Amino acid sequence: MSIKNIATNSVVFNSFSKVLSNYYHNQYGGIILAYHEIAIERFKEHLALFRKHEIVSLSEMVNRKKKKLSTKYLITITVDDCYLNTLPALCDYCSATQIPITFFVPTDFIDGKALPPFIFNNIKKLSKGRKIDINNQLYDFSDEQSCNTFFNSLHDLMYYQSENEYNPIWLQIMHQLVEQGVCQLADFKVHNPPVNWDFIAEKSKNELLSFQSHTVTHQAAAGLSAAQFEMECKQSKQKIESITNKEVTHFCYPYGGLKNIGNTAPAIVQKMYDSAVTMVRGRIQAQQNDYLLPRIPLYDLDTKQRTILKTIIK
Numbered sequence: 001m002s003i004k005n006i007a008t009n010s011v012v013f014n015s016f017s018k019v020l021s022n023y024y025h026n027q028y029g030g031i032i033l034a035y036h037e038i039a040i041e042r043f044k045e046h047l048a049l050f051r052k053h054e055i056v057s058l059s060e061m062v063n064r065k066k067k068k069l070s071t072k073y074l075i076t077i078t079v080d081d082c083y084l085n086t087l088p089a090l091c092d093y094c095s096a097t098q099i100p101i102t103f104f105v106p107t108d109f110i111d112g113k114a115l116p117p118f119i120f121n122n123i124k125k126l127s128k129g130r131k132i133d134i135n136n137q138l139y140d141f142s143d144e145q146s147c148n149t150f151f152n153s154l155h156d157l158m159y160y161q162s163e164n165e166y167n168p169i170w171l172q173i174m175h176q177l178v179e180q181g182v183c184q185l186a187d188f189k190v191h192n193p194p195v196n197w198d199f200i201a202e203k204s205k206n207e208l209l210s211f212q213s214h215t216v217t218h219q220a221a222a223g224l225s226a227a228q229f230e231m232e233c234k235q236s237k238q239k240i241e242s243i244t245n246k247e248v249t250h251f252c253y254p255y256g257g258l259k260n261i262g263n264t265a266p267a268i269v270q271k272m273y274d275s276a277v278t279m280v281r282g283r284i285q286a287q288q289n290d291y292l293l294p295r296i297p298l299y300d301l302d303t304k305q306r307t308i309l310k311t312i313i314k
């Protein structure tokens with residue numbers, strides 16, 4: 001074979017092996033599951049589907065990816081927001097069965113502040129059928145279509161902007177609903193409660209139960225200035241470390257879509273964390289950015305069949 005042929009063949013071989021490797025990782029790359037609220041029985045049902053898999057910690061998954069080792073048949077479990085209706089049972093089950101699990105903690109939420117989506121949902125629910133003046137324009141929310149249009153754009157503000165953009169509008173609506181006798185200010189803060197810091201301090205003593213960062217205020221990174229976002233990364237890390245006495249090395253973006261994250265956040269996270277997870281659906285692949293890792297979200301409504309479809313278990 002001439003030198004020319006060898007060169008041509010190795011180019012062909014390299015591109016073929018690249019295609020093969022991409023296919024392999026798409027099909028067989030590791031999976032990071034993303035939970036929020038989940039009933040323990042459903043959680044057990046999901047895990048039973050991954051019998052062939054090994055459940056590894058988030059650090060192990062990230063380390064293997066960074067070393068370009070195979071993540072085939074590896075599963076990592078992550079849980080966002082730390083709800084009281086979810087964590088105690090999961091912690092008990094994972095401790096008893098020796099399963100590593102990672103919880104992402106929004107620190108203001110644990111401090112007693114409702115997460116923005118709860119306040120938004122309460123405002124939307126309590127505004128139905130009411131007339132509200134917002135920035136000198138009267139909105140009639142008895143009309144379902146205009147109500148939905150308005151609240152869809154208000155929802156987008158929360159998803160992509162900082163609270164400085166949506167809070168003034170929220171406050172106008174909240175105060176008028178109180179003036180109209182619809183509700184009390186406290187009604188807007190009604191939410192599904194989180195676990196408390198004592199719980200996190202106690203559970204974090206177990207090496208299997210890991211508590212990592214999910215910002216302070218749970219605002220979309222895309223809406224924050226670089227300085228604000230960096231402060232959120234730093235403060236949430238410090239707070240959780242002070243409670244758990246363990247290093248916090250993983251980060252989870254609020255809302256988690258690429259548009260919620262924006263372009264500058266990953267490089268800021270990289271300054272102080274080993275990895276960051278998103279809500280972009282996919283499996284782990286060697287060439288992915290360690291600060292934009294995909295996950296596969298699972299919910300209570302994900303039956304056995306739906307879970308198989310979502311994860312395409314081999």
Ligand SMILES: [Zn+2]
Nearest residue numbers: 080081254255
């Ligand atoms: Zn969250």
